[in-house]
Amino acid sequence: MNPFHYSRPTGVQEAVHLSSAASRFIAGGTNLLDLMKENISRPEHLIDITGLPLHDIQQTSSGGLLIGALVSNADLAWHPLIEQRYPLLSQAILAGASPQLRNMASTGGNLLQRTRCYYFYDATVPCNKREPGSGCPARTGLNRIHAILGASEQCVATHPSDMCVALAALAARVHVEGRGGARIIEFADFHRLPGDTPQRDNLLADDELITAVELPADNLASHSNYLKIRDRASYAFALVSVAAALELDGDRIIDARLALGGVAHKPWRDRAVEAGLIGQVVSRETFSQAADALLQDAEPLEHNGFKIKLARRGIIRALSDAAVAGERP
Amino acid sequence: MSATPNGAAAQPFVSHSIRLSLNGQDRQLDVLPWTTLLDLLREQLDLVGSKKGCDHGQCGACTVLRDGKRINACLTLAVMCDGAELTTIEGLADGDQLHPMQQAFIKHDAFQCGYCTPGQICSAVGLANEGRAHDTAQIQELMSGNLCRCGAYSNIRAAIEEVLEGKP
Ligand SMILES: Cc1cc2nc3c(=O)[nH]c(=O)nc-3n(C[C@H](O)[C@H](O)[C@H](O)COP(=O)(O)OP(=O)(O)OC[C@H]3O[C@@H](n4cnc5c(N)ncnc54)[C@H](O)[C@@H]3O)c2cc1C
Ligand code: SF4
Ligand code: FES
Ligand code: FES
Numbered sequence: 001m002n003p004f005h006y007s008r009p010t011g012v013q014e015a016v017h018l019s020s021a022a023s024r025f026i027a028g029g030t031n032l033l034d035l036m037k038e039n040i041s042r043p044e045h046l047i048d049i050t051g052l053p054l055h056d057i058q059q060t061s062s063g064g065l066l067i068g069a070l071v072s073n074a075d076l077a078w079h080p081l082i083e084q085r086y087p088l089l090s091q092a093i094l095a096g097a098s099p100q101l102r103n104m105a106s107t108g109g110n111l112l113q114r115t116r117c118y119y120f121y122d123a124t125v126p127c128n129k130r131e132p133g134s135g136c137p138a139r140t141g142l143n144r145i146h147a148i149l150g151a152s153e154q155c156v157a158t159h160p161s162d163m164c165v166a167l168a169a170l171a172a173r174v175h176v177e178g179r180g181g182a183r184i185i186e187f188a189d190f191h192r193l194p195g196d197t198p199q200r201d202n203l204l205a206d207d208e209l210i211t212a213v214e215l216p217a218d219n220l221a222s223h224s225n226y227l228k229i230r231d232r233a234s235y236a237f238a239l240v241s242v243a244a245a246l247e248l249d250g251d252r253i254i255d256a257r258l259a260l261g262g263v264a265h266k267p268w269r270d271r272a273v274e275a276g277l278i279g280q281v282v283s284r285e286t287f288s289q290a291a292d293a294l295l296q297d298a299e300p301l302e303h304n305g306f307k308i309k310l311a312r313r314g315i316i317r318a319l320s321d322a323a324v325a326g327e328r329p
Numbered sequence: 330m331s332a333t334p335n336g337a338a339a340q341p342f343v344s345h346s347i348r349l350s351l352n353g354q355d356r357q358l359d360v361l362p363w364t365t366l367l368d369l370l371r372e373q374l375d376l377v378g379s380k381k382g383c384d385h386g387q388c389g390a391c392t393v394l395r396d397g398k399r400i401n402a403c404l405t406l407a408v409m410c411d412g413a414e415l416t417t418i419e420g421l422a423d424g425d426q427l428h429p430m431q432q433a434f435i436k437h438d439a440f441q442c443g444y445c446t447p448g449q450i451c452s453a454v455g456l457a458n459e460g461r462a463h464d465t466a467q468i469q470e471l472m473s474g475n476l477c478r479c480g481a482y483s484n485i486r487a488a489i490e491e492v493l494e495g496k497p
Contacts, residue, residue: 003342006362006408026409033365033404034385046362048409074398078461098474099459100452101386103398104405234473 001036008048012177012211018047019207025049027070027106030097031113039123040130054108054211057081063217066175069108069210073163074099076107086215088224088245092166095228098235108210111164111174111190114201115157115265116237118142128154129198136198143301145239148308150264155198156301159191159266160237166226168267169243169259172215178208191266198265220245220257225322227314228261238262240310242318251282251323258290258319263298263311270294282323284316291315347411352376352420360407367391367402370417378418378447382476389475392448392455393417399455399474418447421454429495430454433488441479449475453489462493 009015015025024043026032027050035041054068057079065081076082077093097105114120119127119137126134138146138156146156164187172187191202204210224245230236241261247254256277259269273294280286291312298308344359351374360369367384370376370393382390384403391402394416421428430453433439440446452475462468468489469482477485 001363004362005340005342006345006406008411026406028404029406029409030386030401030404033406037384046406048406050409074459078459098386098389099456099471100389100392100399100401100474101404103395103455104400234470 001033002039002042002044004043005045006048007045008051010051010053012052012054012209015047015049015052016177016179016207016209018045019209020045021206023047025209027109028072028101028104030101030105031109035114038121040121049209060214065215067107067213067215069106069212071107073097073102073105073107073110077102085221086166086170087221088169088226088243089163089166089215091224091226092162092228092241092243095226095238095241096162107163107213110161111167111210111213112202112204113161116145116160117157118145120157129157129194132197132199139301142303144303145237145262146301146304147264148298148300148304148311149260149268149295150193150266151299152194152196152198154196155194155265157194157198157265158262159201159264160262161267162226162228162238162241162261164191165241165243165259165261165267167213167215168269169224169245169257170215170218170220171257172213174210175212175214176204176208177211178205182211184214187267188269188271194265201265218245218255219247220255223248223322223325224257225318225325227318227321229310229314240307240314242311242314244315244318244322246277246282246319246322248282248323253277253280253282253286256290258294258315260294260311260315263307268294284320287316287319288312290319345408345411347408349410349412350414352416358407362406362408364407365403366393366405366407366410366415369407370402376417376419379451380444380447382444382448387476388445388448389452390445390448392452392475394451394455394458397455397458399452401474416451416454418451421450428454429492430457430488433492434485437484437488437491438481439484439488440477440481445475445477445479445481449477449485453485453492456489457493462489465490468493 023045026046054070056068058066077090174185228241243259245257256274349356380390382388386401386404393402
């Protein structure tokens with residue numbers, strides 16, 4: 001690791017005013033320190049935000065929850081209100097990383113973790129995300145873990161988070177604060193597609209800090225399911241993951257949520273496919289049509305064609321399991 | 330260096346003073362910001378029980394307990410542990426009396442080369458503190474952050490099961 005300066009502010013505005021183009025905030029450190037050891041991130045100043053008062057989970061006046069950016073992934077997954085009202089989120093978090101990492105990792109940091117593309121992680125090769133304009137070796141190289149949806153000529157990386165797939169399905173909102181004040185970003189808009197600027201993962205400005213993630217009230221808790229498909233049974237990133245949630249009246253679908261991980265530069269939520277599910281009756285055929293619609297524009301690279309089939313089957317299974325979830329003992 | 334942090338132009342890098350409770354002892358230490366907790370323990374404090382397997386959060390050999398919770402010391406900055414209560418494998422025993430988890434690991438022969446063992450034991454103590462593992466499958470899942478290249482998994486699991494079952 002390169003040497004750096006260190007500060008530990010106690011207020012959000014103090015933290016924001018300390019920030020510069022050469023600084024980075026650090027929370028759990030589980031992604032940033034890894035990248036610094038690999039010489040991929042080289043901040044000259046680390047701003048330790050763990051002293052900020054962003055460690056609580058509060059109920060909102062509209063019946064939702066406001067999760068402080070510093071709540072650890074473990075505390076969030078095992079919080080009684082999350083387990084009761086947003087089991088999809090608990091399940092997704094617990095499917096990610098390891099117990100040690102989840103104790104360290106923060107809510108805000110999880111949103112901002114960077115891709116696991118092997119070329120991005122290898123500072124000796126070109127990569128448009130790391131060095132804009134240098135090229136994308138994944139396009140023609142090993143691309144088994146790469147994107148099948150929304151990729152660009154410049155970058156085919158995927159967003160690695162499990163938690164974010166659930167947050168996308170739950171229509172979370174990201175609260176951020178910068179020098180210019182505070183704003184709220186809809187989860188669907190927070191992460192970006194690579195386009196011509198793959199160096200930018202999301203809409204956050206350099207001086208902006210995530211202060212909280214808000215979960216709106218919903219009626220999805222009794223019929224949700226997170227399915228993670230990976231190379232080994234635990235402690236591995238998703239090849240494909242599916243967050244599915246339904247609100248049912250008998251076997252008729254009143255509300256539907258469907259988001260995928262491991263397939264795109266951002267958690268992939270398709271509102272049109274969700275809308276198509278509403279009003280339908282739960283059946284394998286219904287879910288199979290939804291899967292086909294979601295994947296109609298999927299484009300395989302040389303080594304990741306299997307993801308299309310995997311995603312199709314995963315969507316059907318996750319939705320089917322969600323439909324019966326509340327009925328399981 | 331081209332850009333410099335706000336108001337920090339040409340400032341020298343400085344060490345920071347931190348206070349820790351380390352294995353029950355209060356310590357005041359000066360650390361450079363880029364020193365990981367694992368390097369502090371192993372290189373500066375001669376507590377070499379915690380192992381450096383991967384240095385990237387992927388193996389669990391460096392697992393220690395911070396305020397009773399298991400963490401990877403390799404991805405933790407020492408400077409960010411100011412005020413923390415840390416327990417490493419060296420601090421689990423009570424004098425000559427081994428911690429029940431240590432005893433169970435010996436009884437069940439839960440290691441071969443022993444390299445992963447300090448991390449496994451600290452992780453298992455963290456697991457017990459969490460109280461979330463109620464059956465074999467849950468123990469397996471919640472110990473997945475600790476790899477064992479010798480494949481002593483079944484004995485590790487047996488040792489942990491015995492300790493958890495001994496709990497009310
Ligand atoms: C071996 C390993 C396996 C993993 N497996 C999985 C997995 O299967 N699934 C999964 O989802 N994740 C996995 N992870 C990733 C892990 O979940 C993330 O590293 C973690 O969530 C990041 O959170 P953090 O608080 O540690 O972030 P940090 O490392 O502290 O920060 C990450 C980034 O976010 C910025 N940042 C942090 N907090 C804020 C804030 N509040 N406002 C603005 N900027 C902020 C930092 O500047 C930095 O750029 C794995 C990680 C490792 C090391
Ligand atoms: S896919 Fe993106 S992150 Fe990976 S090498 Fe190409 S540009 Fe870099
Ligand atoms: S050395 Fe820390 S996890 Fe491997
Ligand atoms: S006992 Fe050898 S690595 Fe686990």
